[in-house]
Amino acid sequence: MNLNLRSDSPASIIYCEGKLLHAVMMLHLYLDSKTFVDKPLKKSPKEVAEAFEKKFPDDIKYGDREAVRAFLDENFEKVGQELSECKLPDWQPRPPKLLAIRNRHLRKFALDINRIWSRLCRKMKKEVEEFSDRRSLIYVPNHFVVPGGRFREFYYWDTYWIIKGLLASGLYETTRAMLGNFKHMIDEFGFVPNGGRIYYKRRSQPPFFIPMVLEYYKATKDKEFLASFLPTMQKEFDFWQERRSINITVKKKEYEFFHYRADSNAPRPESYREDLYTMLIAKPPSSRVLWRDIASAAESGWDFSSRWFADHKRLTTIQTTKIVPVDLNAILCGNMEILAYLYNEVGNKEMHRHFRQMYDDFVRKFKEVFYDADEGAWYDFNRDTGFLNDAAFPSMAVPLFTMCYDRLDTEMGANVLSTLKRRxxxxxxxxxxxxxxxxxxxxxxxxxxxxxxxxxxxxxxxxxxxxxxxxxxxxxxxxxxxxxxxxxxxxxxxxxxxxxxxxxxxxxxxxxxxxxxxxxxxxxxxxxxxxxxxxxxxxxxxxxxxxxxxxxxxxxxxxxxxxxxxxxxxxxxxxxxxxxxxxxxxxx
Structure with a gap:
């Protein structure tokens, strides 16, 4: 079966595909599928792959379980070895914004959370850059804040809200460092991967890089920084236009919008066993289509939700690529307005006008397709049926968040609130x-x-x-x-x-x-x-x-x-x- 998950890293033969990955997952050597694909190698991926084939030339049976486990112990390091905990250079115990919280219980709560940032700080060890082919981790130069738990690396859309908190804590230097990491990835890959592993390089996540830069700029007014980042912001926006756009026809009129469409038709390595199991249960006409829809749901960040299911209940009916999501389009609509504003801030009037016109046009067509006047809210569009999905999700309010609507129409917000209550x-x-x-x-x-x-x-x-x-x-x-x-x-x-x-x-x-x-x-x-x-x-x-x-x-x-x-x-x-x-x- 010709599956598409290989990244451009030599380590993909270990972490993204192949006999070793399949054997480890099917033998269920780890409770969490993500554990294996996060383990660094002791040797080059080519050496390990060849050694595995030499040791196990035949089909692997359940009786080989302990022998495979021993092979892993011999050839892989423990999880997390390539990252070190780090000190936040700009951390302060009593940030002024948090001290301004009036309620004493909530003020103490905020200061307690502020201390957690230090526990979540990570920096890559030198060997990650020197021996990048021996691990699934994507190298970035600066320190960063991780989500926590099994999520040992950075994640794309998580970082927007992490940055909101870092700015509340006065951690401007750390925020700038994390934005620098994202710039590094966009300049290298052309987009921001789902997270900081090579097995995430076939999909992204909701496009919040441009809003992240806006938040930092609002806090610092650093125009030199902004000018250096705008070409990268433009590059990421182009990725969504070129790789995630889709044409739909509504009432005999053609529109171009955006949807999630991962560049993968294979089981996700970090959930490999689970995706194979889903395929066995679903028995789909095409496993490739099923796995692409699963990966695309992961790209959405909503992995998983009845929002993506044809029957609104079972994962086996997933159809993510057939959905044109209201929130994704609202986020990119907001990105158009942000780019217009930021280009104006650096004096680029031509690009300001370009994105302002793009935003105005998009707001108009966004309302024409996604807004249900009878319901009083925005809904996802289903390419399969040619109609809006009628299921209610809080994503219907994201256009209010990104301000992808005519602000002179004061009834729209009230209508959405009424619908949220009624539903x-x-x-x-x-x-x-x-x-x-x-x-x-x-x-x-x-x-x-x-x-x-x-x-x-x-x-x-x-x-x-x-x-x-x-x-x-x-x-x-x-x-x-x-x-x-x-x-x-x-x-x-x-x-x-x-x-x-x-x-x-x-x-x-x-x-x-x-x-x-x-x-x-x-x-x-x-x-x-x-x-x-x-x-x-x-x-x-x-x-x-x-x-x-x-x-x-x-x-x-x-x-x-x-x-x-x-x-x-x-x-x-x-x-x-x-x-x-x-x-x-x-x-x-």
Whole structure:
């Protein structure tokens, strides 16, 4: 089978494809598929691949499990060896913006989070640059802040909210260093990969590099920095125009928009076993199409959600490339306006006019295609049906966040708020879930709330300038901050995601891995909201009803109705599948 995942790195024969990768994943040597593909090599990839073929010339059987494990111990280092913890050169224990938070409990909470930045700082060891072919890590020159947990490297869209938090903490030098890393990658690859590993180089993530630069520029007014970055920003924007654009026809009129379309038709190396399992269950006409849609959902950042499923429930019906997402197009619309503004800041009137016209034209056609006047909101467009999808997600509010609408039309914001309420997205006590769809077992569905989604919704409502919408934004910020605060008080942990559905605290579940602690973008969103609402937010420790985690009160309809590759549902079935599958060749 001719699969497309190889990067231009020599290490791709180990980490992205081949007999060794397939054997390790099918023998289930690690609980998390990501563990193997993050392990550095002790020798060159060519030497290791040849040694493996020499030691295992025949088809590998389940009985070879311990021999393969021994081979890995002999030829691979432990995970995380190529990164060192680092000191943030600009860190300060009491940043002025955080000291301005009025509520003393929230002020202490902010200072506690500020200390977490130092624990998440990483810098690449010298050997990463010298022996780049011996690892999956993509070399970058500067230190950076990681999300945390299993996410040992940097990630694209996470970094926008991390930077929002770093700026709240006064970490301008670190922010500039991280932007420099992204510039380094764009100049080398032409785009920002999903994350800092070679196996992420066939896909990107939501395009937030341009907004990141805007945030830094707003904080520093450094025009020399801006002028040096604008060509790189233009290059990344061109990538989305050239590699992720698509033509659609609506009411006999042709439009060009954007969608997620990963340049891969193979199992994701970091979730290799899970993707093979999904293919076995789905039995699709084309495994290549299925795997491309899976990788494209990962490119969206929403991996996974009923938003991408044809039947709105099962991962096996995924059709990401058939969806033209409202939020992706709104983000790129916002990027057009940002580029127009920033080109004007450096005195380039021609490029300012170019992007201003592009933005104005895009706002018009964006409304024509994505806005449902009867519903009063923006929805994803489905290329398969030729109509808007009617399922409600908080992504419908992203155009408010990026301001991809006619600001003279004050009714649009009010209509979106009304729709969010009517569709049930704003009824929950601890924030906004990523959907109201129950029973999918996916982490980007009910009952999980995520920091970036809540932040974009809150900020989108706030930026309308309409008092009713701004009050709703404050109410939502209060709910989100309260849940984060009380969980932190109970566990001293900031999580990747939260169950927002109950008044009491319940641990978030779903997806391909357990909930991760750290956590970069969660910290960033909390700090940004605490600074934005420094004089308005209140919380009292005694106001919470129950600080005990409830682990076992999910009913079947609520959570377990769909196919999930999470460890707690995946492993028993997968082991049985592997034993049967390994009676045959490990080759495709």
């Amino acid at each position: 049930g997205l704003l009824q929950f006590p601890a924030g906004v879930p990523t959907s109201v769809k129950k029973g999918t077992s996916q982490q980007w569905d009910y009952p999980n709330g995520w920091a970036p989604i809540n932040h974009m919704l809150i900020e989108g409502l706030r930026k309308t300038g309409i008092p009713e919408l701004q009050q709703t934004a404050l109410n939502l910020a209060t709910r989100w901050i309260s849940r984060n605060y009380h969980v932190f008080m109970a566990e001293n942990i900031m999580w990747e995601k939260y169950d927002v559905s109950k008044q009491y605290i319940r641990k978030a579940r779903g997806g391909e891995y357990e909930n991760q602690e750290g956590f970069g973008w969660t910290n960033g969103v909390v700090l940004d909201l605490l600074v934005t609402y420094a004089k308005q937010l209140d919380v009292e420790p005694s106001s919470f009803h129950n600080n005990t985690f409830i682990f076992d009160d999910y009913d079947e309809y609520e959570f377990d109705g769909g196919h999930s590759t999470a460890h707690f549902t995946f492993i028993p079935i997968m082991i049985a599948t592997i034993i049967v599958a390994l009676q045959n060749t490990i080759h495709f």
